[in-house]
Amino acid sequence: MPHSLTRFGLSLRLFIVGLVTASVSLPMAWISLGKLLLFVGCLVYFVVTLKQKRAQDALNTLWSVRLIFVILAAFAVSLLWTQAPLDMAVTAFVKHSKLLEVAMLVMLIRTPREARLALLVFGLSQAFFILSSWVMATGYRVPWATSILIPQYKAVVYSTYLDQTLMFAATAAVCWHMRRHWPQAAWAAVTLATLAVLALANNLFLQVGKTGYLASLVVLSLAVMWHIPRQWRVVSLMVFPVVMFGLMYASSAKFQGKVAQVITESQNYSVQNDNISSSGFRLNAWRRSLQAMAEQPLTGHGVGSWTLTVKRIEGANANQVFGDGLSSNPHQEFLLWGVELGVAGSLLLLLWVAALVRDAMRFDPPLQRALISVVAVMVVGCLFNSSLYDALIGDFFCITLGLLLALGVRTDAPLAVSPSPHSNGLPA
Template sequence: MAGSQGAPSVMPDTRLPVPRVWNVRLGLVCLSAVSVSLPMAWVSLAKVLVLAVSLAYLCVDYAKGRRDTALGALWTTWILALIGVLFATSLLWTGADLPSALNTLAKHIKVVEIVLLAVLIRTAAEARIGIAAYALGQAFLLLSSWLLFMGVPIPWKADSAVGYEVFSTYLDQSLMFATSASVFWYLRRDKLWPSWAGVVLAVLALVNTLLVLEGRSGYLVALTAIALAIMWSMPRHLRLAALVVTPFVLLLGLTLGSAKVQERVTKVFQESQGFAQTHQVSAKDSSAFRLNAWMQSVQAMQEKPLVGHGVGNWTPVVKRIQGSEADAIFGEGNHSNPHQEYLLWGVELGVGGVLLLIGLFIGMARDAMRFPDTVKQAMLAVVAATAVACLFNSALYDDLMGDFFCVSLGLLMALGVRTTVVTKVTV
């Protein structure tokens, strides 16, 4: 856009009348933002409240003729609505029992929290408060992990947590830290926290992921975060090369420089090679489990490539294909998943499900391109982290991990939308 004066806002005006109970609404946003750094009970409580209260606000706004046109202009809003409709519609042909199907449906459609948080957040100031609460929770979780690493006991550590995990597992925690590092890094320029604090927390989060925790999926997300940060710091004509080369150079350096990283990377190759030779799956062999689950998922997709097997039907179908060893591999009941979000959607909704998930990431990235630079870069980094995590985990479907990504994306989406409406584009 060009011109000597500021151009119109790149997003429609969203300054809706603020309800009198603004403190309750904003308090709920802060609860949701902090909850993803706390035990699962807090996450579940916040999620239910966000769903109920945001839908109530939507109904009140509709009844009073108020329209939040900025949210309607986002691709993300309509893609999320389509996701909810398609998963719910697949109940008509799913072969899963109704309780399992409904449980799976609820876990899938929690992605709508991304836009529901933006429903509750009405101004840029509120969005900044929500992001600050999120950062405070992540900083608390991160520093708690470092205290454990230094041998300092903490009374709030969960009984089920081991090693340097605080409330959940190394997988959840490593993905959280690798993702929140980008938020700390980019938004330091937005004066949401001191610049030095953003740098320190980002470095501590990445080092914790790469050298303290054991999550190998966390490695990939951390490398993605670093690659994007380096890319944005380069001249425009070098950005693509930096994005492609940086992860390989970093991984090579970590493998050669850290015995711990080398051991974990070697283990992946050994487990994968062992499975390729024997097709045997061990309970402690995460790489073999994934490869086996992915193979069965592809076979399941081949059976019904157009409409899929229906919501909640991944486990029954894959167990049927697996045969007599199914329960030993996937466990009792119908609550397993392939540790790969794209294939999970592909089995349940067909090829269209895979395209729909990819479309969600593209839609969020497209919307982010309209935000101010700092928010845009943070949003794109979290979208990329989510997309990468989904390659090796059911990152949106899983409890806690999925809630973390949805809340992170929702808060950044709200910050971008509510900031953009007062941003002028100049020459």
């Protein structure tokens, strides 16, 4: 292949990776554009590598990436028996297919230098995102903000406070644990640590999202665990979250209000079957999901069938509870997969989480900790929302995971040794 053509291909590949990386800090239109270019660029690159008979060794060494193809195959096969209309089923399948972004980034990023450049773009774009939120918190409207500025949500730049708080929690983890990845640049460590503090402080003091509070608490707990002697890590992982919860409850009226709200809404649902509130809706949706899974535990109801199935179970008040149309979701990713694919669907998601942790354990400690922390934030999001299925936040998780996996698998440094029998089973 001519040298000029090779250089053009490299430039185009890096441009696509940079655009899709930056897009997760921008409005949804940019994410859609980035995904389109990523899919097209990856298809072209895949054809070229097949023609040149180059094996995708990176894809073959990551269990989490290989499992993505198994997951998508399961969703595709469920199209044969789905109870949803074909257009809704295909739309749902496309939403699940955003998992391919992880594999495509690992495929397109070919060297450690490219992976670090992509992470640099990620850091700069997230810094822009975080600083924009803080500027808005002072009462100024930044011209690029697209959120509806409800007074109590005035520091939300794009989408909703839920998406933003989960993104900031994951970004804080990446910045904090990767701050010493460039030992030759002391300023980088200070900058990344500052961004991590700003991101978590934004979640804890400016936002109102319950899931965001929990995700931030998880990130802080993991960071503390990895900075104390190994023999105390299990104890710290149990004690520190309780201590932090107590401190936040004692010092924040906003946090107290959210805790009281969850308790009140849950009691109202239990006693009065009130499913209008945030917690009441979730509890009702989760109950209907479990009933749907009990009907078809082996095969599920098929991709895209959640709304249709739970509305049938709900009965006459279905539209009042779940809204018109067939595009609702249970606000719980594990149950969504369980309704669509049966019990095996929920297990597949659990297995994918385990595979991500397994892959992370092979990398050097800073990257290992960053990746496991992002996985933990994703799991928190999936427990209370359909975070992988939803647009924007799902793309953020897939792209962030793809970048970290690409850096790990492309790094020339030797892989970390597996934990010793005396390491309590926790990462180094």
